[in-house]
Amino acid sequence: MEDEARERLIAEIMILAFAVDRRTPYAVFIDYSGHVENLNIRIVESKENWRNEVASATVRSIEQWHPFKGEAELPFLEAKRQNLLAILKEHDVQYADLERIETVAYEYEF
DSSP: OHHHHHHHHHHHHHHHHHHHHHHSSOEEEEEEETTTTEEEEEEESOSTTTTSEEEEEEEEOSTTTOSOOGGGHHHHHHHHHHHHHHHHHHTSOOGGGSOOOOOOOOOOOO
16 A cells, blocks of 8 residues: 555656646756656756756655655655645745755866
């Protein structure tokens, strides 16, 4: 039953991502790799400004890469679904509702 719920949520997430692409100013890239059960979704500023990433999500289901065990995955997927629903409804990304991840990039010049 949990597998069916997981599959249903992932399918809904993909449909919602497609709807965000079609019904909002944003462009959405969806990539599902079945052989490793990896789903990547990137939301970018627009179809013209596709290099300007607004938000992204990665869902990894292969056990060695997956950050969750067992039941924790379903709430994680549901949160992604809810975020996409909010973007679709508001036609805007609600940054306050998203997890903020900071990264550091280093460049070397000689």
